[in-house]
Amino acid sequence: MTTETLQQDDLASLAKLRVKDFLQHFQMVKQGAESKIYKGNFLGKPTIVKERFPKAYRHSALDKKLSHRRTAQEVRSILRCRKAGIATPVVYFVDYNASCIYLEDLVGALTVRDYIASVQKSKQDTGTLFPLAERIGQILAKMHDEDVIHGDLTTSNMMIRQPEKELRLVLIDFGLSFISALPEDKGVDLYVLEKAFLSSHPNTESVFKVFLNSYSNTSKKSAPVIKKLDVVRQRGRKRSMVG
Ligand SMILES: Nc1ncnc2c1ncn2[C@@H]1O[C@H](COP(=O)(O)OP(=O)(O)O)[C@@H](O)[C@H]1O
Ligand SMILES: [Mg+2]
Numbered sequence: 001m002t003t004e005t006l007q008q009d010d011l012a013s014l015a016k017l018r019v020k021d022f023l024q025h026f027q028m029v030k031q032g033a034e035s036k037i038y039k040g041n042f043l044g045k046p047t048i049v050k051e052r053f054p055k056a057y058r059h060s061a062l063d064k065k066l067s068h069r070r071t072a073q074e075v076r077s078i079l080r081c082r083k084a085g086i087a088t089p090v091v092y093f094v095d096y097n098a099s100c101i102y103l104e105d106l107v108g109a110l111t112v113r114d115y116i117a118s119v120q121k122s123k124q125d126t127g128t129l130f131p132l133a134e135r136i137g138q139i140l141a142k143m144h145d146e147d148v149i150h151g152d153l154t155t156s157n158m159m160i161r162q163p164e165k166e167l168r169l170v171l172i173d174f175g176l177s178f179i180s181a182l183p184e185d186k187g188v189d190l191y192v193l194e195k196a197f198l199s200s201h202p203n204t205e206s207v208f209k210v211f212l213n214s215y216s217n218t219s220k221k222s223a224p225v226i227k228k229l230d231v232v233r234q235r236g237r238k239r240s241m242v243g
Helices: 009-021 060-083 113-120 126-145 185-202 206-218 220-240
Strands: 029-033 036-043 045-052 091-094 100-104 158-159 169-171
Touching: 009 045, 045 060, 060 091, 060 100, 113 126, 113 158, 126 169, 126 185, 126 206, 185 206, 185 220, 206 220
Parallel strands: none
Antiparallel strands: 029 036, 036 045, 045 100, 091 100, 158 169
16 A cells, blocks of 8 residues: 555554554553653653553544644643743654654652652651742742643642752643633632642641742732632532532
């Protein structure tokens, strides 16, 4: 069969086969519900490959569309953040056919989730976490001022580089992100983080307060966002009372 007679779908399958060959040199290090994470070398650089694999439970055309959209959103928001000076991994290469993003491997970094867990495990004072909360507030305020809504704010989607020195925070996992200037979308983003934060890390209400204060002091548009956060919280409370 010549290339001319190949259909678009065949080309995509061929590309996937080639990617599979290529990824053989990479090591799978994580598998989530939506994606697989591989580590390896790409053009001589330590690289993470995030592959959105096909989901059998989804109709294949819909699955392809969703994977493509999330890959595109992830790349778009990473670039938008980087332009605004918000640290995110460098995008080395995007393979839309195979829904793979090749990203800078943040070697030696750990997730904020693991960092907080280790601080809590070693029974350090909760106040130890305030500088980190302050920094997260500044960065998310900057991100929202750029109208980037992350869509999946959790402490697993933030990484710390060299935690022993200055706090260098890097945001990751923008697959559910979108662009919006609406205070409601930003408020929901913060609400998702609040829920994730307090359920992942017990007794951190004071840490989250430091975060919110820092967010409010940094963002030029925080007042209506915090108002919306309160509305969403109330809605959440009512729902949990009914449920
Ligand atoms: N650029 C990166 N450098 C180092 N580790 C990463 C990088 N990107 C992701 N990871 C690791 O892989 C995990 C999953 O990646 P993520 O982008 O959050 O995908 P998922 O959608 O599966 O949550 C992260 O929590 C982090 O531990
Ligand atoms: Mg994630």
